[in-house]
Amino acid sequence: MPTVGMIEYEQAGAEVRAVYDDIMATRKVDWINNFWKVLAHHPPTLKRTWESVKEIMAPGALDVLTKEMIYLAISASNQCPYCIASHTAGARKAGMTDAMLGELMAVVGMANETNRLASGYQVEIDAAFKPKT
Amino acid sequence: MPTVGMIEYEQAGAEVRAVYDDIMATRKVDWINNFWKVLAHHPPTLKRTWESVKEIMAPGALDVLTKEMIYLAISASNQCPYCIASHTAGARKAGMTDAMLGELMAVVGMANETNRLASGYQVEIDAAFKPKT
Amino acid sequence: MPTVGMIEYEQAGAEVRAVYDDIMATRKVDWINNFWKVLAHHPPTLKRTWESVKEIMAPGALDVLTKEMIYLAISASNQCPYCIASHTAGARKAGMTDAMLGELMAVVGMANETNRLASGYQVEIDAAFKPKT
Amino acid sequence: MPTVGMIEYEQAGAEVRAVYDDIMATRKVDWINNFWKVLAHHPPTLKRTWESVKEIMAPGALDVLTKEMIYLAISASNQCPYCIASHTAGARKAGMTDAMLGELMAVVGMANETNRLASGYQVEIDAAFKPKT
Amino acid sequence: MPTVGMIEYEQAGAEVRAVYDDIMATRKVDWINNFWKVLAHHPPTLKRTWESVKEIMAPGALDVLTKEMIYLAISASNQCPYCIASHTAGARKAGMTDAMLGELMAVVGMANETNRLASGYQVEIDAAFKPKT
Amino acid sequence: MPTVGMIEYEQAGAEVRAVYDDIMATRKVDWINNFWKVLAHHPPTLKRTWESVKEIMAPGALDVLTKEMIYLAISASNQCPYCIASHTAGARKAGMTDAMLGELMAVVGMANETNRLASGYQVEIDAAFKPKT
Numbered sequence: 001m002p003t004v005g006m007i008e009y010e011q012a013g014a015e016v017r018a019v020y021d022d023i024m025a026t027r028k029v030d031w032i033n034n035f036w037k038v039l040a041h042h043p044p045t046l047k048r049t050w051e052s053v054k055e056i057m058a059p060g061a062l063d064v065l066t067k068e069m070i071y072l073a074i075s076a077s078n079q080c081p082y083c084i085a086s087h088t089a090g091a092r093k094a095g096m097t098d099a100m101l102g103e104l105m106a107v108v109g110m111a112n113e114t115n116r117l118a119s120g121y122q123v124e125i126d127a128a129f130k131p132k133t
Numbered sequence: 134m135p136t137v138g139m140i141e142y143e144q145a146g147a148e149v150r151a152v153y154d155d156i157m158a159t160r161k162v163d164w165i166n167n168f169w170k171v172l173a174h175h176p177p178t179l180k181r182t183w184e185s186v187k188e189i190m191a192p193g194a195l196d197v198l199t200k201e202m203i204y205l206a207i208s209a210s211n212q213c214p215y216c217i218a219s220h221t222a223g224a225r226k227a228g229m230t231d232a233m234l235g236e237l238m239a240v241v242g243m244a245n246e247t248n249r250l251a252s253g254y255q256v257e258i259d260a261a262f263k264p265k266t
Numbered sequence: 267m268p269t270v271g272m273i274e275y276e277q278a279g280a281e282v283r284a285v286y287d288d289i290m291a292t293r294k295v296d297w298i299n300n301f302w303k304v305l306a307h308h309p310p311t312l313k314r315t316w317e318s319v320k321e322i323m324a325p326g327a328l329d330v331l332t333k334e335m336i337y338l339a340i341s342a343s344n345q346c347p348y349c350i351a352s353h354t355a356g357a358r359k360a361g362m363t364d365a366m367l368g369e370l371m372a373v374v375g376m377a378n379e380t381n382r383l384a385s386g387y388q389v390e391i392d393a394a395f396k397p398k399t
Numbered sequence: 400m401p402t403v404g405m406i407e408y409e410q411a412g413a414e415v416r417a418v419y420d421d422i423m424a425t426r427k428v429d430w431i432n433n434f435w436k437v438l439a440h441h442p443p444t445l446k447r448t449w450e451s452v453k454e455i456m457a458p459g460a461l462d463v464l465t466k467e468m469i470y471l472a473i474s475a476s477n478q479c480p481y482c483i484a485s486h487t488a489g490a491r492k493a494g495m496t497d498a499m500l501g502e503l504m505a506v507v508g509m510a511n512e513t514n515r516l517a518s519g520y521q522v523e524i525d526a527a528f529k530p531k532t
Numbered sequence: 533m534p535t536v537g538m539i540e541y542e543q544a545g546a547e548v549r550a551v552y553d554d555i556m557a558t559r560k561v562d563w564i565n566n567f568w569k570v571l572a573h574h575p576p577t578l579k580r581t582w583e584s585v586k587e588i589m590a591p592g593a594l595d596v597l598t599k600e601m602i603y604l605a606i607s608a609s610n611q612c613p614y615c616i617a618s619h620t621a622g623a624r625k626a627g628m629t630d631a632m633l634g635e636l637m638a639v640v641g642m643a644n645e646t647n648r649l650a651s652g653y654q655v656e657i658d659a660a661f662k663p664k665t
Numbered sequence: 666m667p668t669v670g671m672i673e674y675e676q677a678g679a680e681v682r683a684v685y686d687d688i689m690a691t692r693k694v695d696w697i698n699n700f701w702k703v704l705a706h707h708p709p710t711l712k713r714t715w716e717s718v719k720e721i722m723a724p725g726a727l728d729v730l731t732k733e734m735i736y737l738a739i740s741a742s743n744q745c746p747y748c749i750a751s752h753t754a755g756a757r758k759a760g761m762t763d764a765m766l767g768e769l770m771a772v773v774g775m776a777n778e779t780n781r782l783a784s785g786y787q788v789e790i791d792a793a794f795k796p797k798t
Contacts, residue, residue, distance in 0.1 A: 589772070661698070
C-alpha cells in the first residue's frame with residue numbers, strides 16, 4: 001500500500017486531469033497506472049515528472065526501444081520492483097523480445113560485477129580513456 | 134593507485150598472456166587497459182571475467198552499440214569512475230554520438246529519479262504490469 | 267517473514283527488556299515495533315543500535331522533524347520498504363504534512379537524478395566549492 | 400576531466416545563455432559552476448534540469464535550508480563527490496552551521512546502517528506503520 | 533511473480549538439464565531453486581552464471597562458510613530479498629550460527645554507516661593506506 | 666580535501682584526546698588516521714562511532730580477519746575509496762593474503778551480479794528458503 005492515497009480520475013482536479021489526459025493521449029491507452037495516481041498527491045511533482053518523462057522518452061537520437069531498455073536496465077540495477085515491472089512491460093510494448101531481455105539482463109549483471117572489481121581494486125583510469133581537450 | 138600491483142605483459146605468465154592476447158585480438162587493439170592488468174593479479178578472475186565479458190558483449194539479439202550504451206548507463210548510475218571512462222570510450226568507438234550520449238544520460242538521470250519516487254511512496258504494481266502465466 | 271525469530275517482551279531477558287522499556291518511555295508508546303524485536307535476537311546490536319538512534323535523533327542543532335525527514339529521505343533513496351514505512355510514520359508524528367512530504371520526495375528524486383548526471387559526466391569540482399584551509 | 404567538453408558563456412548559443420542568465424539571476428551570483436557547463440553540452444537536459452531544480456528548491460512547505468540539507472544528505476548517502484562539495488557549499492550558504500552538518504551526517508550514517516539491518520533481516524512492516532485508507 | 537516464466541526440469545531442453553543436473557550433483561540436493569529456473573529462460577546466462585558461481589564458491593584460500601557469509605553480507609547491503617533469503621539459508625547450511633549472523637549483520641550495518649561518513653566528509657586517503665610499489 | 670577541517674591531537678580537547686588515546690591503545694599504533702580526525706569535528710559522532718566500531722570489530726563468534734574481510738567487501742561493493750583503502754590495509758594486517766583478496770573480490774563481484782539478476786527478473790523466494798517458525 002502506498003504511503004499516500006491514490007487519486008482516481010473522478011476525484012482529480014483540473015490540473016491533475018489535464019496531466020492524466022495527456023498521459024493517455026501520448027501513450028494511446030485508456031487508463032492511468034498507479035505511479036501517476038500516487039504522484040497526483042503532489043500536483044507539481046506529477047506535472048513536472050510527466051513532462052520530463054514525456055520529453056526524455058520521445059524518439060530522438062535514440063529510438064524508443066533503446067530508451068525503454070536503458071530505463072529497464074537502470075531499474076533492474078537499482079532493484080526497484082515497481083519500475084522493473086512497468087518498464088519490462090514498456091520495453092516489451094516497444095518491441096523487446098525474450099532474447100533481447102536475456103541479453104539486457106546479462107549486461108546489467110556483468111556491469112554490476114565489473115563496476116565493483118574496478119572500484120574495489122581502485123583501478124586508475126588509463127590515459128587513453130580520458131577525453132582529449 | 135590500485136590496491137594490488139598491475140601485471141604487465143612482459144611479467145605475465147602463460148595463462149595471463151593467453152588472456153591478454155585474446156583481448157587484443159578480439160578488440161583489434163595492441164594494448165591492455167589497467168582493469169585487466171589489475172585482475173591479472175588473480176588469474177582465475179581475469180580469465181573468467183574476460184570470457185564472460187567477451188560472451189556477453191558479442192553481437193546477438195542486441196547490437197554492440199546498444200550493449201555498450203547499457204553498460205555505460207549502469208556504470209553512470211553506479212557512479213564507477215573507471216567504468217564510466219572506459220565505457221564512454223567503448224560506446225563512442227561503437228558509434229555513440231554526442232546526441233546519443235546526451236539522451237542516454239537523460240534517461241539514466243530520469244530513471245534514478247522515478248525509481249526513488251516509486252519506491253519512496255511504495256507504489257503498488259498494477260495488475261496490468263504483471264506477466265500472464 | 268524475518269530471517270530470525272522476533273523476541274516478544276514476555277520472552278525477553280532482562281537486558282532486552284531494559285532496552286524495550288527505554289524505547290517505550292522515550293517514545294511515549296506502549297508497544298515495540300518489529301525492527302527492535304528482530305534485533306533483540308542479538309542483544310548487543312539491539313542495545314547499541316537503540317542507544318545510537320536515541321542519541322542521534324534527540325533534538326539538537328536540528329529539530330526532531332528535520333531529523334526524521336532526513337532519515338525518511340535516505341530510506342526512500344535507499345529503497346528500504348520497512349524504513350520508508352516506519353519513518354514516514356515517524357515524520358508525520360513529528361509534524362510532517364502532506365505538502366512537506368511532497369516536497370521532500372521531489373528533492374530526493376532530483377538529487378538522485380543530478381547525482382548521476384554529475385558523476386556520469388565526471389564533472390570536476392569547482393575551486394569555489396572546496397573548503398578554505 | 401568530464402567526459403564531454405564544458406561550454407563557457409562566451410561560446411554558448413542563445414538557448415544556453417538564457418539558462419545561464421537565469422541561474423545567475425536566481426542565485427544572485429556572477430558565475431556558472433561546472434555542472435551546468437557540462438550539461439550545456441545537451442541543451443534540452445540543461446534547460447529541463449535547471450527548471451526542475453529551480454522549481455523544486457524554491458521555498459515552499461519546506462524552507463531552503465531544509466531542502467539543501469536533504470539534497471546534501473542524499474548526495475552523501477550516494478557518495479557523489481561533486482554533489483557533496485556543491486551542496487555542502489549550498490547548505491552553508493543557506494545557513495547550515497558546523498553543528499547542523501555534524502548532526503546531518505550522523506543521521507545519514509545511522510539511516511544507512513539501520514536500512515541494512517531492517518532489510519538484511521527482512522523485518523516485516525508493522526500494521527501500525529501502514530497508512531489507513 | 534518473475535517477469536519471465538520459470539523452466540521446470542521436465543520442460544527443459546538438454547542444455548538446461550545438464551546445468552540443473554550439475555547444480556544438484558554439486559550441491560547434493562534433489563531440487564532446483566527458482567533463481568536457476570528463471571535464468572533458464574536464457575540458457576547462455578544460466579550456464580555462464582552457474583559455472584561462475586560454482587568456480588567462485590568452491591573452497592580455496594577462503595573456506596565455504598566465509599564465502600557464503602561475504603555473499604550474504606553483500607546481499608544484505610544491496611537489500612536483495614531473494615539473495616538474502618537464499619544466502620542466509622546457504623550460510624546456515626555451511627555452519628553459520630545465530631551468533632555469527634548477529635555479528636555479520638552488525639559489521640554490514642557499521643560499514644554502511646562509516647562508508648557514508650568517510651565519503652560524505654570527503655576524507656582523504658592516508659599515505660599509510662596506499663600500497664607500496 | 667575534506668569538507669570540514671581535521672583535528673590534530675595537539676589541537677584537540679580532552680574528550681577528543683580520550684578517544685584518540687583509546688584508538689591508539691586498542692590498535693597498538695601511534696598515529697590517528699584521517700577518518701577520525703575529520704569525525705573529531707563533531708565529538709559525539711567521533712565517540713559514538715569509535716565505540717561502535719571497537720565493540721563490533723572485537724573478536725567474538727567471528728574472528729578479526731573475517732570481520733575485516735566483510736568490512737572490506739561492503740566497502741568495495743559500495744565503492745567507498747577511503748574505506749576500501751583503509752580496510753584493505755586493515756584486512757592485510759589481520760592476515761589477508763593476496764589469494765584471499767582475489768577470492769573475496771570475486772565473491773563481491775558475483776554477488777553484485779546475481780543480486781541484479783534475481784531482482785531484475787523478480788524471482789520469488791522459494792518456500793525452502795523461508796525460516797521455520
